[in-house]
Amino acid sequence: MDGLVDGRLAVVTGGAGVIASSVCRLFAEHGARVLFADVDAERTAALTAEITAAGGYAEGVVADLRELSALQALHARADELGGADVLVNALGHYLSIGPFVDNEEDLWQQLYEINVLPVLRACRLFVPGMQSRGWGRVITFSSVEAIRSAPFMAVYGACKSMVDGFSKSLAVEVAGDGVLVNAIASDKTRTIQTNFLQIPTEYEHLVPTWIPRGRYGEGIDNARIALFLASELADWMVGSTVLADGGTMAAGGWYRTPARWTTQPLLHQYFEAPEANADRPRSLQ
Numbered sequence: 001m002d003g004l005v006d007g008r009l010a011v012v013t014g015g016a017g018v019i020a021s022s023v024c025r026l027f028a029e030h031g032a033r034v035l036f037a038d039v040d041a042e043r044t045a046a047l048t049a050e051i052t053a054a055g056g057y058a059e060g061v062v063a064d065l066r067e068l069s070a071l072q073a074l075h076a077r078a079d080e081l082g083g084a085d086v087l088v089n090a091l092g093h094y095l096s097i098g099p100f101v102d103n104e105e106d107l108w109q110q111l112y113e114i115n116v117l118p119v120l121r122a123c124r125l126f127v128p129g130m131q132s133r134g135w136g137r138v139i140t141f142s143s144v145e146a147i148r149s150a151p152f153m154a155v156y157g158a159c160k161s162m163v164d165g166f167s168k169s170l171a172v173e174v175a176g177d178g179v180l181v182n183a184i185a186s187d188k189t190r191t192i193q194t195n196f197l198q199i200p201t202e203y204e205h206l207v208p209t210w211i212p213r214g215r216y217g218e219g220i221d222n223a224r225i226a227l228f229l230a231s232e233l234a235d236w237m238v239g240s241t242v243l244a245d246g247g248t249m250a251a252g253g254w255y256r257t258p259a260r261w262t263t264q265p266l267l268h269q270y271f272e273a274p275e276a277n278a279d280r281p282r283s284l285q
């Protein structure tokens with residue numbers, strides 16, 4: 001065991017999700033006690049059993065974290081266990097996809113209640129204890145959609161931007177107390193709420209077109225970054241948003257075809273209808 005978070009108590013919201021469960025497993029492997037909460041009872045029980053069977057400490061709580069009382073209960077339990085050293089705000093969801101002009105106002109509220117409010121509330125509850133103990137880590141899951149545009153997910157993107165901006169300001173407020181706040185902007189990670197798991201195998205060879213790393217991300221890819229941010233190694237990280245995206249942000253509008261990198265991807269022409277290329281200029285083939 002490397003013990004990068006040895007003896008720490010880590011609280012993880014949305015903890016039975018794909019990225020968050022990887023965080024829980026990896027933190028436990030590195031010596032942390034993990035207290036997590038998720039609305040899904042089955043996956044919460046399974047993750048608790050798995051980490052415990054592997055010799056780690058995990059306590060899973062079934063809760064709807066949109067409720068303030070659920071976060072208060074989580075905080076009270078963390079205090080019984082000695083106080084949280086690390087808070088991982090992993091809960092978040094895009095909820096639905098569609099043109100902004102078709103959004104009902106109710107959806108904006110739901111997006112706020114699952115992506116923003118639990119982050120603010122959890123920080124309000126957990127950060128003072130970290131300040132008084134002189135050591136703490138807060139890691140909040142943002143998104144590349146907080147930084148670039150998010151067409152058809154405009155309000156989700158805006159919620160993640162808010163979380164990102166909040167994280168930076170809080171980081172500056174509390175860094176002097178030994179509490180380091182940073183964010184992780186994920187992209188293209190195979191999880192329950194993303195549909196990358198269902199990509200038909202005949203399309204898998206196209207993945208390097210839009211992900212420079214050449215593959216989809218897994219929970220563990222994000223968890224390793226979270227582990228770094230939770231550890232002593234991140235002592236100089238204050239208010240950063242770390243990309244966990246396999247290069248999609250760096251690529252910007254660039255896409256890889258078999259022959260070149262292009263900002264004008266013509267996926268159908270390049271990959272699906274070679275016969276259509278026959279009469280095209282060489283530059284478009």
Ligand SMILES: NC(=O)c1ccc[n+]([C@@H]2O[C@H](COP(=O)([O-])OP(=O)(O)OC[C@H]3O[C@@H](n4cnc5c(N)ncnc54)[C@H](O)[C@@H]3O)[C@@H](O)[C@H]2O)c1
Pocket residue numbers: 013014015016017018019020037038039040043063064065066089090091092093094114141142143144185186187188189190191192193194
């Ligand atoms: N997967 C990606 O590519 C990606 C991209 C950008 C941002 N993110 C962010 O990463 C974080 C983790 O997401 P993921 O992709 O691993 O998702 P996931 O769907 O695998 O996990 C989400 C978890 O949240 C739980 N949950 C949902 N509503 C809840 C509630 N009200 N109370 C408690 N738990 C609840 C679900 O049961 C699930 O276990 C999120 O904040 C997400 O916005 C992920």
